[in-house]
Amino acid sequence: MIGFALAPTASWYLVLSAVLFGIGTFGVLIRRNPLVMFMCIELMLNAVNLSFVTLARQLNDINGQTIVFFVMVVAAAEVVVGLGIIVAIMRNRSSVTADDLAELKG
Amino acid sequence: MNDQISEFAGPTIDWFSVSPLLVLLFGALLLLLVGSLTPQWRRGWYGLVSAVTASAAIVLSIFLWRDISSSGPKLLVGGALALDHFAVLASIAICAAVLLVSLVTSDYLAGEKSDMPEIYALYLTAAIGGVVMVAANDLIVLFLGLETLSLSLYLLAASNRKRAESQEAGLKYFILGGFASAFFLYGVALTYGATGTTRLVDINLALNSYITVPRNDTLLLVGVGLMLVGFGFKVSLVPFQAWTPDVYQGSPTPVTAFMASAGKVAALVALVRVFVTAFPSRADDWGPAIFVLSALTLIVGSVVAVVQTDVKRMLAYSSISHAGFILVGLEASSHRSSPDVGDGLTAIAVYVVLYAALVVGTFSVVTVVAQSSTDGATSLDAFKGIGKSNPVLALALTVLLLAQAGVPLTSGFVAKFGVVQAAVSVGSYKLAVVAMICAVIAAFVYLRIMVSMWLNDATNPVSVKVPLFSTIAIAIAVSVTLVIGVLPSLLLDLTSNLTQLASK
Numbered sequence: 378m379i380g381f382a383l384a385p386t387a388s389w390y391l392v393l394s395a396v397l398f399g400i401g402t403f404g405v406l407i408r409r410n411p412l413v414m415f416m417c418i419e420l421m422l423n424a425v426n427l428s429f430v431t432l433a434r435q436l437n438d439i440n441g442q443t444i445v446f447f448v449m450v451v452a453a454a455e456v457v458v459g460l461g462i463i464v465a466i467m468r469n470r471s472s473v474t475a476d477d478l479a480e481l482k483g
Numbered sequence: 484m485n486d487q488i489s490e491f492a493g494p495t496i497d498w499f500s501v502s503p504l505l506v507l508l509f510g511a512l513l514l515l516l517v518g519s520l521t522p523q524w525r526r527g528w529y530g531l532v533s534a535v536t537a538s539a540a541i542v543l544s545i546f547l548w549r550d551i552s553s554s555g556p557k558l559l560v561g562g563a564l565a566l567d568h569f570a571v572l573a574s575i576a577i578c579a580a581v582l583l584v585s586l587v588t589s590d591y592l593a594g595e596k597s598d599m600p601e602i603y604a605l606y607l608t609a610a611i612g613g614v615v616m617v618a619a620n621d622l623i624v625l626f627l628g629l630e631t632l633s634l635s636l637y638l639l640a641a642s643n644r645k646r647a648e649s650q651e652a653g654l655k656y657f658i659l660g661g662f663a664s665a666f667f668l669y670g671v672a673l674t675y676g677a678t679g680t681t682r683l684v685d686i687n688l689a690l691n692s693y694i695t696v697p698r699n700d701t702l703l704l705v706g707v708g709l710m711l712v713g714f715g716f717k718v719s720l721v722p723f724q725a726w727t728p729d730v731y732q733g734s735p736t737p738v739t740a741f742m743a744s745a746g747k748v749a750a751l752v753a754l755v756r757v758f759v760t761a762f763p764s765r766a767d768d769w770g771p772a773i774f775v776l777s778a779l780t781l782i783v784g785s786v787v788a789v790v791q792t793d794v795k796r797m798l799a800y801s802s803i804s805h806a807g808f809i810l811v812g813l814e815a816s817s818h819r820s821s822p823d824v825g826d827g828l829t830a831i832a833v834y835v836v837l838y839a840a841l842v843v844g845t846f847s848v849v850t851v852v853a854q855s856s857t858d859g860a861t862s863l864d865a866f867k868g869i870g871k872s873n874p875v876l877a878l879a880l881t882v883l884l885l886a887q888a889g890v891p892l893t894s895g896f897v898a899k900f901g902v903v904q905a906a907v908s909v910g911s912y913k914l915a916v917v918a919m920i921c922a923v924i925a926a927f928v929y930l931r932i933m934v935s936m937w938l939n940d941a942t943n944p945v946s947v948k949v950p951l952f953s954t955i956a957i958a959i960a961v962s963v964t965l966v967i968g969v970l971p972s973l974l975l976d977l978t979s980n981l982t983q984l985a986s987k
Binding site: 411425428441448451455461462466 | 630638653662675
C-alpha cells in the first residue's frame with residue numbers, strides 16, 4: 378500500500394535522543410518549579426540512555442547497553458536525594474518556585 | 484543458557500590496591516549502622532571515627548605509593564581503575580581533607596547542638612566517590628564516582644535543617660549539579676559512539692588507529708565539548724560558575740570547606756586525567772578551549788572577588804580563580820605529545836594537594852569566627868578586631884591567606900610557581916602573564932580580609948573561642964603551608980616521576 382518503506386535507522390534514534398535532551402535542557406532553563414526542573418533532568422538522563430542503546434546497537438557492542446543500567450541506578454539515587462531536599466524545603470514553606478529561593482546573592 | 488552464565492568470569496581484583504576505598508566504605512557503613520542503632524555517642528566521637536577512618540585510608544595510600552614506586556603504575560579491576568602516583572597523591576589530598584574537616588565539623592556541630600553521625604558518613608561516601616574519580620580509567624566509572632561524590636555533597640549542603648539558606652544552597656546545587664551530570668553523560672555517550680569504548684586508555688588507542696574503528700570526528704568533538712561543559716560546572720569554571728558563590732555561602736561552613744577542597748580536587752584531577760590520557764591526540768582541539776576557560780576563570784574569579792562583602796563569597800570566588808590556575812597547568816600539558824605530558828601534570832598534582840590543605844585551613848578559621856559571632860554571619864565585619872582579641876588565630880588566618888595569594892615562603896607560592904613555570908616552559912606566555920596579573924588582583928581580596936582583622940576595631944567586640952579539634956585542624960593546615968613553603972623539595976622530590984600514568 379505504502380509506496381516507500383520508512384525503515385527507522387540508527388540515526389533516527391540518535392536524532393530523537395538529541396531532541397529529547399534538548400527539550401530537557403530547555404525545560405531546566407525556563408521552568409521555575411523545582412519538581413519540573415528535576416523531571417527535565419531525568420528526561421535528559423533518559424535521552425542519553427537512548428543514545429547509549431542506539432550506539433551500542435550500531436557498534437554491535439554490549440557494553441553500551443550495560444551502561445544504561447548504571448545510569449538508571451544513578452537516576453534512581455538522584456530521585457531519592459532530590460525529593461528529600463525538596464520535601465525538606467516544602468516543610469518550611471507552603472510552596473516553592475525557583476524565584477522564591479533568592480536569599481543568597483551577592 | 485546455564486552454560487553461558489557459568490562461563491562468566493569477573494575481573495581479578497587486587498584487593499590491597501583498592502583498600503583505601505574499602506576502609507572508607509567500612510567507616511561510612513559503621514557510622515551509619517552503629518550510629519543509628521545506638522543512643523547519642525559522647526561528644527566528638529562521631530568525628531573521631533571519621534577522622535581515624537580517613538587516617539587509615541591515608542596510611543594505606545602511602546603503602547600503595549611505595550608499591551608504585553617499586554613496581555610501576557598499573558590498571559586495576561579489568562582496566563576500570565588506574566593505580567599511579569597521580570591518583571594516589573590526589574586520594575591522599577581528599578582523605579586529608581576528610582580528616583581535617585571531620586575535626587572541624589565535630590566542634591561546629593557541638594556548637595550547633597546537633598552532633599549526628601550522618602554528616603560524617605556523607606563525608607566518607609563523598610570521599611569514596613572522589614577517590615574513584617581520581618583513579619577512574621573508564622568514563623562510566625568516572626561518572627559513578629562523580630555521582631557518589633555529588634549526591635553526598637548535595638545532602639551535605641542542605642544538611643542544616645534549621646537554616647533556610649542551607650536548604651536553598653542544597654536545592655540550587657542539586658539542580659545545577661544534575662544538569663551538569665546529564666551534559667557529562669551525553670558527552671560520554673557520544674565519545675563512546677565515536678570510539679567504541681569508554682576506557683580512557685582504549686579511547687586513546689582507538690583514536691590513534693585508523694583501522695579498527697570508523698572514526699567520526701564530529702561525534703567525538705561534540706562529545707568532548709559536552710564533557711568539558713559537565714566538568715566546567717563541577718569545578719566551577721567561568722562561564723559555568725554561577726552556582727558556586729551561592730552554594731558556598733549557604734552551606735554550613737565546614738561543608739563548604741569540604742566542597743572547596745575534596746570536591747574540587749576530585750573533579751579537577753579527573754578532568755586532567757581524562758584529557759591527558761584519552762585525548763592527547765586531539766590536544767590541538769581542546770588546548771585552545773582550555774586556554775579560553777582558564778583565562779576567563781582567572782580573570783572573573785579574581786576581579787569579582789574584590790567587590791564581595793561576605794568572606795565566604797570572597798573565598799568562593801578565590802576558589803574559582805584557583806581552578807583557573809590549575810587549568811594553566813593543563814593547558815601546558817596540551818602542548819606535549821602523548822607519552823611525555825611534561826611539567827604541567829606534576830605542577831597540577833602539587834597544586835591540588837597544597838590547595839586542599841590551604842582551603843580547609845582557611846574555611847576552618849572562618850567556621851570558628853562565624854560561630855562566635857552573634858548570628859553566625861560571615862560578613863567582613865565579623866572579622867574586625869580579631870587581631871586584637873585573638874592574635875594567634877588572626878596570625879594563622881593571615882598565613883593561610885598569604886599562601887592563597889601566593890606569597891613566597893608559603894605553599895601557595897610553590898603551587899603557583901609550578902603551574903606558571905610549566906606554562907612558560909612550553910611557550911604559553913600569554914596565559915602565564917594572565918595568571919600572574921590575576922594573582923596580583925586576587926591578593927587585594929586577601930589583603931581586605933587581613934586589614935579587617937588587624938587594623939579595624941570591632942563594633943561589638945566578642946572573643947573568639949577556638950575549640951580543641953579545630954585548633955588541631957588549623958595547626959595542621961598552617962604547618963603544611965609553612966613547611967612546604969620553606970622546604971618545597973619535600974614535596975617536589977616525591978612528585979618527580981609522577982608523570983608516568985597507568986596505561987596497562
